[in-house]
Amino acid sequence: MLQHIRPAIMMIVLMTILTGLAYPLAMTGIAQLIFPWQANGSLITRDGKVIGSALIGQNFTSEKYFHGRPSATTDTDPNDASKTIPAPYNADNSGGSNLGPTSKALVDRITADTNKLAAENPGTKVPMDLVTTSASGLDPDISPAAALFQVPRIAKARNLPPERVRALVEAHIQGRIAGFIGEPRVNVLALNMALDALPAT
Known part of the structure; x- marks a missing residue:
């Protein structure tokens, strides 16, 4: 045996x-x-400190910054371990909301987000990726249309000419990989870093 x-x-x-x-x-x-x-996590540094990764989005909420896609990631509620609370871009718990197109909660959230964005930039169609979450909840990129949609708000908040902010967006558009894979995109963290680096007017 x-x-x-x-x-x-x-x-x-x-x-x-x-x-x-x-x-x-x-x-x-x-x-x-x-x-x-890439092997070390595509980490982005500023002044010698790691401030994020090119592969994981961050929750920018200030009017002075470009905002990424909504994130449906959650974390454990510190007050009740049996519950979860929203924790946007939580890399420890990557995932979508799992809400379907007939979900009232999903429809209500998208409607509220769309109305808020429409008021921010009247007369301009709200890009879909500014109101829908990605499957991972960690998407670091937005479409060029989503970035350009936010130009008026940022220009106003920073007292900058809209043309200057628009030119910054256009300079940060990344094309399709190898010319045919995926869609053109803009990395939100890289764009916001470039925004902060703009000389004062």
């Missing part, structure tokens, strides 16, 4: 070493050599 068990045990040990240790270590080493920035 031992002669039948020994090969199985040896195979488990060998495959554990190969696939559980050697392969991950080799891939990690190659990634660190070829793509160190």
